[in-house]
Structures are given as C-alpha cells and as structure tokens.
Amino acid sequence: KKKNHHVTRFCCLQSVKGVWPLPQSFTISSERYPLNPQAFYFAYGKQSAAQEGCSVLDEAFKRYFSLIFPDYISGSILQFSEDQPFTVQVSVGLDDCDGYPDENSSEQLYTLCLSTGLETFSQLVYQEDFGSYFVNKTEIEDFPRFQFRGILLDTSRHYLPVRAILKTLDAMAFSKFNVFHWHIVDDPSFPYQSRTFPDLSAKGAFHPMTHIYTQSDVRRVISYARMRGIRVLPEFDSPGHTQSWGKGQSDLLTPCYRGSTPSGTFGPVNPALPSTYKFMATLFKEVSSVFPDSYIHLGGDEVNFSCWKSNPDVRAFMQKMGFGTDFTKLEAYYMENIVNITTALNKTSIVWQDVFDYHERIPKDTVLHIWKGDPASYEAELSRITKAGYRVLLAAPWYINHISYGQDWRNYYTVQPLNFSGTEEQKKLVIGGEVCMWGEYVDATNLTPRLWPRASAAAERLWSDEKQTSNVDKAFPRLQDFRCKLLRRGIQAEPLFVGHCKHEYQGV
C-alpha cells in the first residue's frame, strides 16, 4: 500500500501528547478518522509470521479493544452506521509467540507492530465531548532507547497479594516497562513456597498460609507478564539479606558469637560449610526451572562482616583458604561459587554493584546493578564498571520508595543515564535501568499511588530519545494526561498537581 504523505507537524504534539513514553519518531496529520467500536477490528497482516492462534497477540487484541473503547459495553444494540470499518493490521516478523520475552527481544516497531505498538495505538485514540472516538492519521516508527526497562517490587518487607502484582504488570505495560524484577525474599520474610524446601516458607513467611506465593501463584504472575511482553527476573539475594531463610533451613546462616559462645543470633549465609553450596545448588536448580527468564538476580549487597568475624569456624576457614583477615575475599569466594552454580544452570547472573566493588571474579557476561549514591557517585561507578567491560543496569536515581513533598517526578525524568565519562563502546554496555519500590513502608494499601505516575517519568527516560524529552515543562501536561489515562484504565495513579481528570472516580 502506498503511504499517504499529507503530514503537517503543527498538531503533532496535540495527539501524540497523549502517548507516553514519547515515540522516537512520528508524524501526525490533522486528518482524523472516526472510530466506531462496532466496526473496529484487529487483524493479522497476510505477511505476518504470527497469525491467529498466537496466544499473546490474540489476548492483546481483546485487551486493547477494551482499553481503546472504555465506554463500550459489549452486546450493545447494533446501530446503523455509515462508518467505514477500521482495521488495525498487525504484522510481525518473527513467530516467537509461544516463547518468553527475553533480553534480546527486539521491540523495534514499525507502524503498529507487536504488543508495544498496540499500546501506542491505544493511546492515540481519543474521545470528543460527546463520546465519539477518533484517531488521527499517524506514522510512527518507534524503538526503545534501552532494552532493559524494569520495576523492582519487594515482597519480603511486606507481602503483596498476587492481584497487586498483576495490577502492577498492567500498569507497567501501559508505560512500556518490560522487566519485572521480583525481589521475592529478604530478611523479614520468605514468601516463596519452594517445592524442594517447603520449610523455607512454612517457617520463614509472615504466615505460612496467607502470606505465601505458591507455585501456582508464581506461574500466574509469569504468564500474566508474558502476555504483556514483560520478563520476570527473580532475585534470591545472598549471602546478606537472608535472615528469613534460616528459619526453615537451620545451619544455613552463620551463628554469631559473643566471645567463645554462640550469641543466639545469626548473620549472613555461612560460606564455610559445604552444605551451604549443596543447598544453594538445589534451590537454584528449582528456581531456574520455575522462572523461565535466562537471567537471574543473585543479590550480593550489603554483607555485614561482623558475624562472620565473630565465628571461630569461619575464621578458621579464612585461614585455611589463605584469606587472612580480608573478609571481602570470603564474600568473593561465596559469590563466585553461587555464580558458577547458576552459570552451570545456563543462566546469566545479575548482581548488585557491591560484587564488583569487592573485586569478585565474575563471568564477563554478568550484569552489574548500580544502586548507590548521588549522581557524582553513580556516574563514576558507571565509568568504572563499563571500563572493565561489564554491562550495567542503573537503579540509583530511581529509588522511588523515597517519597518527598511536591513534584518529585521531575527528578526521575531528568536523569541522564549516559552522562558519564566513557567511550561509545562503554556507553553501549548500559543496557537499561530500573525503578525500585523497596517495601519498608509500602504494601498493597499504598503501592499503586506511590508507583504511578512517578515511575512513568522514568519509563520515558528509558524508552524515548533524550533530546526530544528533556524539557520538564513540556512533559508535564503530557504526563498529566497520561495519568488520567491510567485512572481511566483502573490504575489508582496519584495526581501530579492541582486539577482533575474528565473520567475519574469510576472505581475508587
């Protein structure tokens, strides 16, 4: 089909105004077409590699129909309409329908391809005052600036019911996030119900029945994410952040000593016992099969050495291994063993920056996750890590659990992930970023308003072209509008500032 090129740019922003994140390149005409929900179709293009039967896209067509026509109740009386039928033809180059999205999934869009294109299309449709739907003549070519655009949820500090996770996945899709980093266990609780080690949750969860994720729950989350093109990246953080693990696995954690007797408290995982690695190998074997993503997050952050130091067996082990009194070497030894375990299971590891900072010997394809410090600190870390040839993920500027009064979304929007000293090759090693919602003060009562729309500010930074999206004042009305869209779609996104949304309070 020949493309018509009646394009005028003056109204561009007006309709693309409603699309968040901003597409990389677009032209919009003032020419618009009415849409009639009763004569609107999604269809597979003849040349599309995926056709009807492609579960991901079949599901998506249904889902996006309701998102595009929120007022339409199905089974409405068929009205005589002169409207031409409007068909959205979807063609994809690869039939990767039955697989899972992975780090290499190309999200390159030509006009309206793939799930992310459907999202953009759904944001282009608007209603006039009397409720009629319209879409303008548009051409969009879009692709994400970074391939890893994640959200971290912490289900250990507070249990999050499955429906809260699914709701978050919905909202992630609306902002084109594509990785759900599930920080599933930590010190306070162990909600993951392991098939091999059921005591971990039976003894380590806040409540062994009501505050756990069964295998079925986990499968549900993974499948719901898959339908939205979202990867699920599990994190089983160790050797620190593991207090809850010791409840159901005695001998796993290091007993701390006061002088020559155990004090009764426990520290990080005990790196001096062979049983530790046997346990970890078995646990990660299960985790690797339960979570299909080819990446796994191993944590490795904030290891407190004082308990190890107090334990005579650990000290003896240090001597035996020739580590002297340098506990960073012991931590390195532990992490290297764990990374070997997961490498043998064919997974690529992601670890927090502490692992690099302690000079641990890790495979070249390990990804480092930067979380510490102010811009000066993390920019320096970005330089260091990429100079050493490792890929990095940036989380430090996006700890959105840190709330404050006022429009703090601007801080997340103005982050410049590649603003550090390094070569072009180094900059290519920045594979993306992550918005972290740590759970100390967050559970399902306040998760959604705290996440949205603030996380969406980071979403645009990770997807769109930085030059086109550096003006915060220009972004403000677009993000306000996008927030109203989120509300309409059932996401309790909080307000940016004074005002109102046309359609609000339907479900509140």
Place this chain on the structure above:
Amino acid sequence: MTSLTSLIHSTICWRILKGVWPLPQSFTISSERYPLNPQAFYFAYGKQSAAQEGCSVLDEAFKRYFSLIFPDYISGRFYSEAIFILYALRVSAGQASLKAETVWGALRGLETFSQLVYQEDFGSYFVNKTEIEDFPRFQFRGILLDTSRHYLPVRAILKTLDAMAFSKFNVFHWHIVDDPSFPYQSRTFPDLSAKGAFHPMTHIYTQSDVRRVISYARMRGIRVLPEFDSPGHTQSWGKGQSDLLTPCYRGSTPSGTFGPVNPALPSTYKFMATLFKEVSSVFPDSYIHLGGDEVNFSCWKSNPDVRAFMQKMGFGTDFTKLEAYYMENIVNITTALNKTSIVWQDVFDYHERIPKDTVLHIWKGDPASYEAELSRITKAGYRVLLAAPWYINHISYGQDWQKKKIHIPFTGTEEQKKLVIGGEVCMWGEYVDATNLTPRLWPRASAAAERLWSDEKQTSNVDKAFPRLQDFRCKLLRRGIQAEPLFVGHCKHEYQGV
C-alpha cells in the same frame, strides 16, 4: 451489680490496652476475661438514661459497632434494648456498662469498647474485665480536607469520617472551595459551581451531597465545620460571580487577571451576606471558618478604584487596614447570623478587630514560631486551634508519624493554656485526591489523634506507642480503611478488600 475488684496488672494492661487508640486517660484492666458470643450480645439503654430507644444517633451506633466488634459474624444478629453506660466503661462478667453525659460521649465509649474486644486464634471473641474513665484532653480534634485543589467524591469523604470516628476525631473541617475550583453547588448562586467547578456536573457537591455528609458525620459524633476562605484564595469564585474579584491593573488598564475579593464595592458585602446566609442554614454547626489567609496586596494596589477607596477610608497606603476592614465586615455578617467565627492566624497578625470569641487557627512555622504565636494570641485573650505541626500533606520518607506525636508546648499562664481548644490535622489537596488520600491520612493522622485526646505524660514514649499504633493500623485495615504500613511486617487480617 456485683462490685468489681479491680486487679491492676501493668504488663497485662499494656498488652490488652495495646489495642485501644487513643490511650484512655485512666484505666485498669484485669487478666480476667470473658468470652463473647455474637448471638448473645446486646446493646441496651440503661433505665436512668436520658436517651432511649428512638435516639437515632445511638440506635445507628449500636448497629454499626456490632459489626465492628464481630467482623466475622454474618448477620442474623439480634439486639434488643442496650444497656449502655456512658463514658465510664466497666466490663465485668456477663455485662458491661457505659455511662456518659451525652450521646456523643457514648459514641466515644462504644468506640473504645469495640477496640477492647479481640479474637483468639480460632476466632472466638473475648473481652477482659476493664474499668475505664476517659475524656479528651482537647475538645476540638479536627481533620481538614481540601476539596478544591482536587475534587473528592462523596464516598471518599464518608470513608474519612468512618476512620475519624475510629480515632475519636470530632471535627471535619471542610475546606470546600479555594482558587482552583468551586465545587459547592449554592442554591442562591448556582453559577458559582456551574462556572467555577472543575466540571459542573461531575465535580460538584449538591445540596443533597452536603446533607449526606453532615448526617453521616452527625451519626459519628463529628461536627462539620465549613470554610469559605476569603478575601484571598477565591479565584474560582470570580468565574460565576463577575465583579466579585478585584480586577488587576497594568498601569492604567486592566490586565485581564483578577486578585482577591474586591473590598471596595458594596455589592461585595451584599453578595457575601447572602451567601453566608445560605451557608449558615445549610451547615448546622454554630461555628464557621472564614479563612482570611495569604492575601496578596499587589492586585489591590494596582487597582485605582481600590486605591481611591483606601484614601476615602483614611487607610493611606496600609493595605493591612483594608484587609482588616474586609474581614471585620465578614465577621459581622456571620456574627449577625449567630455563628462564631474561626479565622487563620493572619487575621490576628494583621491586628484586625474581631469579636472576643473568634477562634484563631495557627498554621505557620516551625515549633519556635508557633509556640510564640500560641503565647501571643492567648495572651490577647483569644481561643486558638493548632494546625502548624500537623500538615500531614507534607510527606517524607520513613516513620514521620513520630513527629506528629509532638509535645504541645508554650509559655503562658494556666488561663492562657485553657484557651487552646484543640488542634487539627491538615491534608491540603495539591498532591492528594481519592487515589492516595486514605493511605496518606492513616495511620499518620492517628498519631496526632492520640496527642489531642490522651494524657501527654502517659503517651510521650514513641517506642511504646509503636506496637500499639501498628496494631491499631491493622484494626483500621480490618475495618476497611486502607491505612498504609508504619514499617516492615504484616497484619493477620489484611487484603480482604484490597
């Protein structure tokens, strides 16, 4: 009635009273406990009670508290006459008695009783032998909601009233209109909301809505204090009432923008008198809040008619005198309507002549500033309300509830201290609407609730308060209030309605 032996076990006291928030002024609790059976539990009016069956407030409250006390019980419940004693609460074998001077005191006692009942692991209900004598330290314990910066649907307001009752708040300060929008649908001046609301149909409070809020509040012993703030904070009023606001000038021509209410026109006072006449009849409380804060003088200064008026009145170039003139007129209007006025502290700071019974509302500054203001205002003999430490719209990372439990200070005589009639938690609406109102309000506001109700000496230890407030927060959750967590952990019964 058999006489009660009061066994005081302080460790048990705390464990069971742990569940009552705010902390009652004086109590003794025994370890002796009684099982409660929802099918054999009754509220009844005492023979000597002045209120009897037919008292709508208490009849409603009995129904409501039954469900709060037995959350697992599916109705088929019965209750006959209730034996209620007002707010001296005494629980013994097979019965409890609650005695209070007024119906409103009884409501507080019911709330406390509902918090004394607990469930064991298998779901059975218990209450311990208890004696409580309770009264609030301050009589005015308010929450301010701002429905102009963001419209709040009526159900969000009603939900807030529910949660207020759980923490024994008793005044709902409804900051109903302001610069951004005018959602109050006036019968006399329908254009105010038709032109001034965010949307004339979907973002307004009809007379029926307002009645509903007032009635729902009344059933919970909560006063509704309306605020129609002027002369500043009135941008939205000008949309539906032309000539009300002062036209600002650029040089000798109007700039097209408007400033505060125009104090130089007689039509202003005619309008205000009519509006307040309506407001006075719609809102039954004997108090009305007139605002009077943050008046920007630059627009008045730019307007030649206003300047001429200043000359005529002999105010020279002192615009505080013009503001004073305006406020004094408004206060006279409301006084004539038999209402007592509450105004923000600015009115006192500008030396306006106000009736001696006007209440000043302190909102500015750090502790040093508001302590000084408390002293000044009470020294001049006026009653005060304290809001400054409790602007809980100001969020920050971490456990900021601890700061809400501040010590109410200041230097002054005992007579002066008596003039502090209470305090208010303010939830201004710039960044708040129904998507985030409830978790932002609760349980942080409850920290202030205890400061306003309970004895300060008994409730000054934040570490002791923490487990009690955590427990109270879980109760709020159980009762359908989406109160956010204080810290890491969980509630036994959560996520039923999330």
